[in-house]
Amino acid sequence: MDPSLAQAISQETGQQQPFSLELLQSVTYLHVSYARNLEHLSACRNLEILQLIGCDPVDLSQLGKLPMLATLVVQFSNLKNLAGVEHFPSLRRLIAGMNRIQDLSPLLSGPKLRRLDVRGNPLSENSYRILAPQVQEKGARVSVSEELDWKMTLELQRHGLPYCFYKAHDGTRLCRPGLALTDMPDLSHPIVAREELANLLDQNPDEVPKLFDRMDLMPTTLGP
Template sequence: MSLSIDRAIEESISSKLGRESEKRRGWTRSQLASIVALSVRHARDLEGLSVCPNLETLVLVGCKMSAIEELPRLDSVVSLTVEDSALKSLVGVGRWRLFSLRVKRDLIEDLEPLMELPRMKRADVTGNPISQSSRGVMIPQLVSRGIEVEYSSEREWGITLRLHAAGLPFSYYRTTSGFRLSRPGLDFSDKPESGHPFIEPEEMEALLSGPLGSLRETMHDLFQREDLMWPKGER
């Protein structure tokens, strides 16, 4: 194979195929064609995914990508997850016949491309800086088509928008354990899916109302505080 393959993708494929195929030179076309589900973390070049032509379920976590169009054409994909990856543009997503799309904690503003997915049943856009138009128009339209859409509450969404307006491409979201802050993509962390500090909405709003000059440094400092890595009740 002459195609250059990102190490993270190579490791994922080797893990999927088992120890007998740990090294890339040991892969056969039939083995690669047998892979229908793959999970990749921290890849910086996604072209290598094209060696698995029959993928149906693809999970990308903390990978370097800003647009769906950066993915190679994989016609069999019906379930796509791109999380913590600084994905901003969904243009081109209509190339797939997706049933499920999870794009949590990315940088997506425009949801209109999702209207190109007539077979979609589930979409999760939690933790994105969704535009006013997409939140007020596109999400209701998707729901009216019978699509189950998960998205941030107005308060979390509002804080995320304020962060972006301040030049901080972060995501603020809620889990069953509490409210957390994340930094999508690989610009700030090699593992952007982990190390998300717990911080209450009131604290976030107070920080965002403070001096803009020190805000960026303060926000980045939150990710270095060990005391914020657990919910309040567990500290």
């Protein structure tokens, strides 16, 4: 079992490995950070709330059937595809900001969401302009990035920079979702103005990764 997943289960249950199947099936809430393998989550069939922060990879189709899952939070992770969301028939809240999601089409035939947050993702033009409104028409309150922020994330991807650009309470920030470029992708997000970033991409895109080394750009508070 992935050490980060095992740690999350131990924190929730007060037990150490090896975990019995009965124990795993008793877990209803988990907060998992920086896991690289989530395959054993399928044994936690009674999960109601699952938070995955900075995990990589995240493949919903490999999490197994979680019939009781009502809230799924996946942030700052390497979630690329929403296929498999149909395995969570009770899902009502999907908070998936700052990932690498492009296609929202699995949500049209998936569970009936009440809340969807996909800010800071490189959504395709079709997903941003057509599919997101369709999910909202099904009854969900949908949050996507403002158009200029969304386009900036796409521009970063076009330059081969797998970053997300998103608006936080203290300005616009950059993050590196997943574990390929940092061990703690939910931390150290430089505050960068859109105009400054656009100029860097236009004139010297090789300088953009160095923004993550600029301590003067680091926020003084946590969270988006």
